[in-house]
Amino acid sequence: MKVGYLGPESSFTHTATKTAFPNETLVPFHSIPACIKAVEFKDVDLGVVPIENTLEGSVNTTVDYLFHQSNIPVGAEIVLPIFQQLMVSKENQENWQETTRILSHPQALAQSQAFLSQHFPDAELEQTPSTAYAANFVSEHPHRKIAAIAPKLSAETYDLTIVKADIQDVAINRTRFWVIGSDTVALAHIPSKVRKMTLAITMPNNMPGALHKALSAFSWREIDLSKIESRPLKTALGEYFFLIDLIADKPIELIDCALQEIKLMGGEVKVFGNYSVHPIHGI
Secondary structure: EEEEEEEEOOHHHHHHHHHOOOOOOEEEEEOHHHHHHHHHHOOOOOEEEEEEEOOOOOOOOHHHHHHHOOOOOEEEEEEEOOOEEEEOOHOOOOOOHOOOEEEEOOHHHHHHHHHHHHHHOOOOEOOOOOOOHEEEEHHOOOOOOOEEOOOOHHEEEEEEEEEEOOOOOOOOOEEEEEEEEEOOOOOOOOOEEEEEEEEEEEEEOOOOOOHHHHHHHOOOOOOHHHHHHHHEEOOOOOOOOEEEEEEEEOOHHHHHHHHHHHOOOOOEEEEEEEEEEEEOOOO
């Protein structure tokens, strides 16, 4: 089986994918849309894409593409602890404090702001397509006074030295990844104790109390919601859809009745998936 992921190798998405699918053929893609399209066109059987981070919130590229341009189902969720490492070439490990330029993915830079402000207030921060790209660039330019923020695996892959470990602003930093391409994906070697359902709700324009009415369909049935946020519909200014995660521990018939009630009020519902959540430990 072929499993696509947001590459390149040694990125956080690669770590999550490799842990979930240790015996499958892994195929990297340069962007989230490219990975999703590969699933759509059957170039790969499944895809793994980031959906949310503790510090930075939802990955809007994933949410918007799956809502506006795709009907690919979500079959499982992987939750990976995120630890950011500051790494330099071996030539610069003795004078790493003299670093003038730090490269990484925008989210990794954002997740390490407190450390960077304290230790490198004057350094240039450069955004790269991925953390692994940043590590590779530093490896290819060993004599420049540059550093990368990337996962531990990147230091091993590109022969860099970690000079400061776990520099993320919050100790409990995790990223959720969706496995897309099938309604159900079995990850038996990673235990799961929770099932979730993610859906998007669009209510009629100018309906007073629209969000309250939609949420009441879940409330009086005691269906637990773990997340709700709004995203632009991209039709007109001020028009939104609501992205909702709910804990799927109630009978599916009860949840279906809640969705039917919303539809009877004139709302539209898109279900991304009803899936198990698999937290990864010890990475």
